[in-house]
Amino acid sequence: MIGKPFDQAAPIIHTLNKHGYECFFVGGSVRDFQLKRTIGDVDLATDADPHTVQQLFKRTIPVGIEHGTILVLLNDNSYEVTTYRTEGEYKDHRHPEQVFFVDSIEEDLSRRDFTINAIAMDLDGNIIDPFNGLQDLKSKRIQTVRHAQDRFNEDALRMLRAIRFSSQLEFFIDDEVVTAIKENRSLLDAISVERITVELTKMFGGNGVVRALEYLKETNLYQQLPIFRENEEVFSQVYKRLREPISDQAVLIAYLHLMEPSISISTWCKAYKLSNAVKRKATIIHEAFDQHQTTGLTNDLLYQLTFDHIPSWNEYIRLAEGKSYDLSELYSMFEQLPIKQKSDLAINGSDLIRLFPGRKKGKWISDYLSELEYQVLRQELPNQKDEIERQVKTWNQTEQN
Numbered sequence: 001m002i003g004k005p006f007d008q009a010a011p012i013i014h015t016l017n018k019h020g021y022e023c024f025f026v027g028g029s030v031r032d033f034q035l036k037r038t039i040g041d042v043d044l045a046t047d048a049d050p051h052t053v054q055q056l057f058k059r060t061i062p063v064g065i066e067h068g069t070i071l072v073l074l075n076d077n078s079y080e081v082t083t084y085r086t087e088g089e090y091k092d093h094r095h096p097e098q099v100f101f102v103d104s105i106e107e108d109l110s111r112r113d114f115t116i117n118a119i120a121m122d123l124d125g126n127i128i129d130p131f132n133g134l135q136d137l138k139s140k141r142i143q144t145v146r147h148a149q150d151r152f153n154e155d156a157l158r159m160l161r162a163i164r165f166s167s168q169l170e171f172f173i174d175d176e177v178v179t180a181i182k183e184n185r186s187l188l189d190a191i192s193v194e195r196i197t198v199e200l201t202k203m204f205g206g207n208g209v210v211r212a213l214e215y216l217k218e219t220n221l222y223q224q225l226p227i228f229r230e231n232e233e234v235f236s237q238v239y240k241r242l243r244e245p246i247s248d249q250a251v252l253i254a255y256l257h258l259m260e261p262s263i264s265i266s267t268w269c270k271a272y273k274l275s276n277a278v279k280r281k282a283t284i285i286h287e288a289f290d291q292h293q294t295t296g297l298t299n300d301l302l303y304q305l306t307f308d309h310i311p312s313w314n315e316y317i318r319l320a321e322g323k324s325y326d327l328s329e330l331y332s333m334f335e336q337l338p339i340k341q342k343s344d345l346a347i348n349g350s351d352l353i354r355l356f357p358g359r360k361k362g363k364w365i366s367d368y369l370s371e372l373e374y375q376v377l378r379q380e381l382p383n384q385k386d387e388i389e390r391q392v393k394t395w396n397q398t399e400q401n
């Protein structure tokens with residue numbers, strides 16, 4: 001028994017063991033467990049071949065069967081179960097031409113990127129750690145498994161991953177690794193923008209983002225990144241001014257656009273293949289800034305900022321810091337809001353159902369609640385239960401007439 005996410009996956013290990021196979025937890029979940037961080041996906045490695053894994057479990061999806069990975073569905077969770085493997089020649093610094101299944105967990109661990117990601121753990125919490133990843137976790141060091149140059153030649157994204165982990169975990173990167181990034185940075189050109197975007201998003205959202213920017217500069221890796229590549233000045237602005245993590249993609253894009261207004265939100269979104277939803281949200285945030293600067297926030301924007309579009313006011317305020325708005329004004333605006341989150345509304349879904357016993361549950365409940373939040377936020381309606389109930393009853397009557 002080592003804790004919830006692992007214990008939930010225990011039946012997979014038990015089943016494989018019962019049939020004579022090994023199976024261990026590997027990768028990020030083991031790393032994060034050792035660091036007492038929140039654990040994301042739990043991945044497993046086994047010596048059973050992918051077809052055996054498919055046969056042993058009722059619900060499976062062959063998500064990456066050619067690389068030995070089967071997704072096993074268990075209760076409400078899913079787990080990647082990958083057969084021990086090494087990777088053959090890489091033809092393009094992205095994908096191994098072929099993978100070879102191997103017999104031991106140690107060999108499997110030896111193909112992984114960093115020592116801190118090359119630790120395996122069993123159900124009792126026993127560790128297999130041939131590359132001293134635990135020691136590196138203690139010394140907060142990012143070091144590749146064996147030679148950095150080889151690791152980056154296999155998958156160039158690992159250069160960005162090193163810097164992303166330095167941000168998320170607030171670790172330093174080993175000198176040999178920094179040098180290898182400097183020397184091999186052009187390999188990143190082979191990597192798809194989508195994969196780069198995933199890493200950059202995690203990097204900018206990490207507590208060590210300032211340190212990550214230092215590494216991007218020291219290694220010149222930023223020169224391989226869309227837009228920064230062609231606009232050195234944009235990178236120097238961000239490098240000089242960004243002091244806090246920004247975890248939301250839209251806030252980040254709005255921020256980058258603020259740094260250099262001549263590069264539009266849609267240019268950023270196109271270059272990093274971000275969705276239209278991110279683009280819309282970034283545009284709203286930007287409008288909020290502009291309006292705030294000239295006329296103060298309108299009620300509509302205030303509503304959007306509070307409930308729909310900004311994950312937290314703190315990020316908005318941080319963004320404003322970059323433009324030196326009067327922050328005390330923003331704070332006091334927030335303090336004065338009659339409701340600061342949805343649950344502050346004096347009425348909830350159950351109250352609405354109780355008010356209209358004959359009415360079937362449905363979308364009308366969330367529609368009513370949204371409209372009420374909006375009116376209360378705009379101070380058109382006081383946040384008092386009796387007043388709100390009176391208002392709702394009038395809507396109901398109008399609908400019935």
Ligand SMILES: Nc1ccn([C@@H]2O[C@H](COP(=O)(O)OP(=O)(O)OP(=O)(O)O)[C@@H](O)[C@H]2O)c(=O)n1
Binds near residue numbers: 026111117155
């Ligand atoms: N380019 C890569 C990507 C992944 N891995 C290995 O595959 C594991 C799982 O990768 P992934 O899920 O991408 O990252 P995590 O390390 O799990 O980190 P996170 O979940 O925080 O993104 C890593 O720990 C590492 O052992 C690797 O060696 N090289």
